[in-house]
Amino acid sequence: MSEPSPTRPRSERARTAILAATRDLVAEVGYEQMSIEGIAARAHVGKQTIYRWWKSKSAILAECVLEGLILPSRELPPDTGDLRDDLLVWFRGALHELGDPANASLLRGLVSAAADDPDLAAVLYERLTGPQEASMAARLREAEADGEIDSALTSTAVIEMLFGTIVYRILSRLDVGPDLADGLIDTLFDGLRGAK
Amino acid sequence: MSEPSPTRPRSERARTAILAATRDLVAEVGYEQMSIEGIAARAHVGKQTIYRWWKSKSAILAECVLEGLILPSRELPPDTGDLRDDLLVWFRGALHELGDPANASLLRGLVSAAADDPDLAAVLYERLTGPQEASMAARLREAEADGEIDSALTSTAVIEMLFGTIVYRILSRLDVGPDLADGLIDTLFDGLRGAK
Amino acid sequence: MSEPSPTRPRSERARTAILAATRDLVAEVGYEQMSIEGIAARAHVGKQTIYRWWKSKSAILAECVLEGLILPSRELPPDTGDLRDDLLVWFRGALHELGDPANASLLRGLVSAAADDPDLAAVLYERLTGPQEASMAARLREAEADGEIDSALTSTAVIEMLFGTIVYRILSRLDVGPDLADGLIDTLFDGLRGAK
Amino acid sequence: MSEPSPTRPRSERARTAILAATRDLVAEVGYEQMSIEGIAARAHVGKQTIYRWWKSKSAILAECVLEGLILPSRELPPDTGDLRDDLLVWFRGALHELGDPANASLLRGLVSAAADDPDLAAVLYERLTGPQEASMAARLREAEADGEIDSALTSTAVIEMLFGTIVYRILSRLDVGPDLADGLIDTLFDGLRGAK
DNA sequence: ATCTAAACGAGACGGTACGTCGAGTCTTACC
DNA sequence: GGTAAGACTCGACGTACCGTCTCGTTTAGAT
Numbered sequence: 001m002s003e004p005s006p007t008r009p010r011s012e013r014a015r016t017a018i019l020a021a022t023r024d025l026v027a028e029v030g031y032e033q034m035s036i037e038g039i040a041a042r043a044h045v046g047k048q049t050i051y052r053w054w055k056s057k058s059a060i061l062a063e064c065v066l067e068g069l070i071l072p073s074r075e076l077p078p079d080t081g082d083l084r085d086d087l088l089v090w091f092r093g094a095l096h097e098l099g100d101p102a103n104a105s106l107l108r109g110l111v112s113a114a115a116d117d118p119d120l121a122a123v124l125y126e127r128l129t130g131p132q133e134a135s136m137a138a139r140l141r142e143a144e145a146d147g148e149i150d151s152a153l154t155s156t157a158v159i160e161m162l163f164g165t166i167v168y169r170i171l172s173r174l175d176v177g178p179d180l181a182d183g184l185i186d187t188l189f190d191g192l193r194g195a196k
Numbered sequence: 197m198s199e200p201s202p203t204r205p206r207s208e209r210a211r212t213a214i215l216a217a218t219r220d221l222v223a224e225v226g227y228e229q230m231s232i233e234g235i236a237a238r239a240h241v242g243k244q245t246i247y248r249w250w251k252s253k254s255a256i257l258a259e260c261v262l263e264g265l266i267l268p269s270r271e272l273p274p275d276t277g278d279l280r281d282d283l284l285v286w287f288r289g290a291l292h293e294l295g296d297p298a299n300a301s302l303l304r305g306l307v308s309a310a311a312d313d314p315d316l317a318a319v320l321y322e323r324l325t326g327p328q329e330a331s332m333a334a335r336l337r338e339a340e341a342d343g344e345i346d347s348a349l350t351s352t353a354v355i356e357m358l359f360g361t362i363v364y365r366i367l368s369r370l371d372v373g374p375d376l377a378d379g380l381i382d383t384l385f386d387g388l389r390g391a392k
Numbered sequence: 393m394s395e396p397s398p399t400r401p402r403s404e405r406a407r408t409a410i411l412a413a414t415r416d417l418v419a420e421v422g423y424e425q426m427s428i429e430g431i432a433a434r435a436h437v438g439k440q441t442i443y444r445w446w447k448s449k450s451a452i453l454a455e456c457v458l459e460g461l462i463l464p465s466r467e468l469p470p471d472t473g474d475l476r477d478d479l480l481v482w483f484r485g486a487l488h489e490l491g492d493p494a495n496a497s498l499l500r501g502l503v504s505a506a507a508d509d510p511d512l513a514a515v516l517y518e519r520l521t522g523p524q525e526a527s528m529a530a531r532l533r534e535a536e537a538d539g540e541i542d543s544a545l546t547s548t549a550v551i552e553m554l555f556g557t558i559v560y561r562i563l564s565r566l567d568v569g570p571d572l573a574d575g576l577i578d579t580l581f582d583g584l585r586g587a588k
Numbered sequence: 589m590s591e592p593s594p595t596r597p598r599s600e601r602a603r604t605a606i607l608a609a610t611r612d613l614v615a616e617v618g619y620e621q622m623s624i625e626g627i628a629a630r631a632h633v634g635k636q637t638i639y640r641w642w643k644s645k646s647a648i649l650a651e652c653v654l655e656g657l658i659l660p661s662r663e664l665p666p667d668t669g670d671l672r673d674d675l676l677v678w679f680r681g682a683l684h685e686l687g688d689p690a691n692a693s694l695l696r697g698l699v700s701a702a703a704d705d706p707d708l709a710a711v712l713y714e715r716l717t718g719p720q721e722a723s724m725a726a727r728l729r730e731a732e733a734d735g736e737i738d739s740a741l742t743s744t745a746v747i748e749m750l751f752g753t754i755v756y757r758i759l760s761r762l763d764v765g766p767d768l769a770d771g772l773i774d775t776l777f778d779g780l781r782g783a784k
Numbered sequence: 785a786t787c788t789a790a791a792c793g794a795g796a797c798g799g800t801a802c803g804t805c806g807a808g809t810c811t812t813a814c815c
Numbered sequence: 816g817g818t819a820a821g822a823c824t825c826g827a828c829g830t831a832c833c834g835t836c837t838c839g840t841t842t843a844g845a846t
Contacts, residue, residue, distance in 0.1 A: 007817075008815080008817045008818085009816095009817080031311075032228075035805085037805085037806060038806090046820060047807090047821085049817080049818060111311050112307075112308045115304040115311070116229075116305075121368060149388040150388070154376075160365060160368075161361050163360075164361040164362070164363060164364030168356050168360030168363055171310050171321075173314055174321075184353060184357065188383065188387065188388060189387045191384065192339075192384060202793085203794045204794080204796045204836070207796070210797075231826085232828075232829085241797085242796095242797065242798045243830095244831090245796075247830085399788080399790040399842095399843075400790050400841080400842050401842090406791085422704050427832060427833085429833085430832090437792085437793075438795080439793095439833095439835095441793080443834065443835080501703070501704075503759060507700035508621075508697075510761055513759060517762075542780070545772075545774070548762075552768075553753050556752030556753040556754070556756030556757070557748050557749050557752040559752060559755055559756055560752030560756075561748060561752070563702050563703060564713045565706055565709055566713075575739075575741045575742070579739060579741050579776065580779065580780060581779045583777045583779030584737040584738070594812060594814065595813080595822075596810070596812050596820075597812065598822070599822070624801080625802080635802090635803080636805085636823085636825090639804080
């Protein structure tokens with residue numbers, strides 16, 4: 001029952017400095033331009049310390065996301081009893097956040113990183129959509145029970161559609177503004193045929 | 197109106213070989229791992245010939261897209277009179293294409309490239325969604341006139357939602373399968389509340 | 393017996409401009425740093441025009457020397473009847489010329505070029521030492537006949553010694569000044585043992 | 589007085605391999621044709637390791653000379669009491685060495701390098717003539733005291749004359765053979781007027 | 785006076801090497 | 816044994832020139 005090794009523990013100072021430097025750099029120069037040497041220099045840390053604990057640039061980014069240092073997860077708003085209103089509030093807020101170019105740039109960095117690192121992709125989507133998806137699933141079921149909606153659509157599909165729209169807009173840089181939130185939520189609930 | 201100068205014209209052979217090599221490499225190794233030296237070697241071309249005509253890796257990719265060498269634009273199917281069926285067919289097809297890992301990998305490469313090159317993003321989205329958006333807008337208007345639908349939703353929003361879903365699925369690698377196409381199109385037309 | 397070709401003759405204008413540009417550039421930037429593209433640009437001439445008539449950078453330089461554009465051959469002074477005085481005047485003059493840094497730099501360029509182009513070396517030494525050697529041989533023989541000297545030393549050896557000293561001084565950049573001319577000529581005639 | 593930092597020391601293995609590769613290549617292909625990439629490849633060393641420690645191709649060559657890897661300094665022979673004989677032995681040996689084309693080629697490389705790098709020139713001449721000049725100066729003075737010679741000629745001038753002849757012969761590739769050694773040394777001591 | 789073929793200016797081509805950056809690994813001294 | 820520092824090998828970057836190859840234009844004979 002003795003401790004496994006009488007040795008120096010990992011430096012929390014170094015770990016924190018690395019994550020902070022990564023968070024700053026990805027926003028400043030973008031994912032592609034961010035180098036591990038740059039992170040090490042900014043964090044006053046040896047490169048080996050990074051390679052000892054992470055296997056790639058995107059893995060550090062993944063840990064930043066898990067720590068909530070970047071893209072803090074936007075929770076679904078508290079249940080007001082009206083799923084439609086709740087989603088609308090949430091979606092408007094999400095689109096509003098993208099008005100800040102720094103946030104948009106950061107999300108592009110994450111998308112770029114996720115595109116060629118499946119592990120980061122998994123972490124990212126678990127982190128970003130996991131909580132929402134869980135409560136979304138619960139609420140959809142509840143709303144179905146209440147007769148509020150009548151659909152076999154899975155929570156995954158709804159999430160996919162909403163997040164997909166966000167990501168698409170970020171990538172296309174079309175800057176369409178948050179006004180489309182209303183139209184999309186309307187369509188989501190009423191369909192193109194409109195409410196009766 | 198004078199011609200700039202009488203000199204050796206640009207080699208079409210080189211241009212074509214570069215685009216072909218790029219198309220192959222981005223699918224084989226991904227956008228990040230693809231190097232300009234690799235393209236030059238594969239195309240039997242001097243590096244300078246690439247740098248003379250393109251300013252970046254992503255610019256070559258953009259030209260590949262414009263030439264239709266990669267991701268040939270999937271047109272909306274001919275108008276059968278039923279917009280819903282047409283969209284369903286189109287969306288199923290698009291999702292089906294992503295079943296091929298090569299296509300998925302290629303799309304991830306394009307997304308990654310678009311994330312840090314606004315110019316490529318513009319070309320890509322113009323090329324990929326432009327034709328669809330035009331006919332989509334026409335059909336939406338037509339369907340509205342026919343009473344088939346009743347929505348103020350713009351064609352851009354519809355496109356955004358459908359393409360966003362595709363991109364999101366590609367990035368998340370969740371491999372959900374094409375079955376969700378039906379659910380999404382149902383929701384798009386009927387809403388979560390279902391058809392009456 | 394017909395002329396070989398009824399065609400446009402070589403452009404003297406281009407030839408002259410190329411030689412002039414070469415002369416200027418080798419003095420300005422040195423032999424190694426001088427590029428054929430640079431010569432072509434400076435002479436407002438196509439590269440092909442250079443390659444059509446010369447096979448290398450050093451070949452152009454060789455022609456410059458032959459044209460007397462650089463390092464105009466310093467002739468032995470007229471025969472005053474006293475070989476020793478004549479040589480002293482000549483050698484002092486030669487060392488004096490090297491006081492001009494431009495001349496020194498140019499000679500270093502020629503040496504560098506000659507070091508890896510045997511053809512240029514041949515032209516250069518033929519041109520630079522040929523005339524001197526011929527008259528030197530005659531004078532040595534004459535002086536020997538007059539009893540002025542008494543040596544089996546060939547004119548080649550004398551030339552070699554005098555020019556060698558010049559080249560060596562240029563390369564070593566020791567900047568010893570022209571005063572050593574007297575000592576060397578004294579030694580050449582009287583030997584280390586001194587005149588009796 | 590603090591040490592700069594405790595870090596990985598320079599690799600002696602790499603340094604040695606680089607110098608050896610340079611020594612081989614300069615003899616094989618000549619100074620101009622020798623590339624830094626070629627040295628790096630031959631030495632199994634990254635280019636950066638070369639650029640980290642040397643600022644140019646000629647600087648590496650200079651270090652080779654300093655290490656005695658190329659052109660090991662030919663010492664004056666032990667003092668037999670007869671300066672003239674000693675110089676003759678030395679000069680014959682030096683000219684004999686140039687009979688080996690590899691040595692001649694190597695010396696041409698060094699001359700070419702020295703022509704456009706003053707630093708290398710300084711190292712080269714310090715290294716090649718320094719030891720000889722010192723002992724030469726001593727012997728000249730001694731011989732003068734003994735009445736063997738009677739000349740104000742400095743050791744520098746003698747060195748210049750002898751080395752100059754060697755360099756000149758190398759550059760002109762006239763391949764005159766070592767027989768001229770006797771004539772030159774005769775002249776050096778007796779003068780053109782011959783011994784009395 | 786027209787014809788014609790090589791020389792010309794320009795510059796794109798396939799390459800080689802440059803000197804720099806960063807990747808991921810290693811070797812120090814220090815803690 | 817973890818850490819800061821930084822040297823190591825390696826590969827790619829974007830640039831400069833190499834020597835070759837088209838282009839359209841120019842120009843001096845030969846007809």
